[in-house]
Amino acid sequence: MKTEKTDDLNRYVADRMNADPGFAAAYEEERREWELGQILAKARERAGLTQEALAKKIGTTRSAVCRYERQPTNLTLSTLEKVARAMGRKLVVKLA
Secondary structure: OOOHHHHHHHHHHHHHHHHHHHHHHHHHHHHHHHHHHHHHHHHHHHHHOOOHHHHHOOOOOHHHHHHHHHHHOOHHHHHHEEEHHHHHOOOOOOOO
């Protein structure tokens, strides 16, 4: 549901992106990272796993899994592969 505050924020971001290429690049990078975290969290939930259960399956802590979902900066392909396998999924990487 859109609100007036959401509209104001969207306008502000659009204005900044148009005015400042550096802002646009940084925003896009953060958006991609946020999107990866959302993909990981949704896949975990679809697999019926809690963060704790996933952590046990991949040999890490619940707080690490939380970081993967909230701030997936610098995740390695090997970590992503472990996470995918633990959820019964396959990691697919595409270049577009």
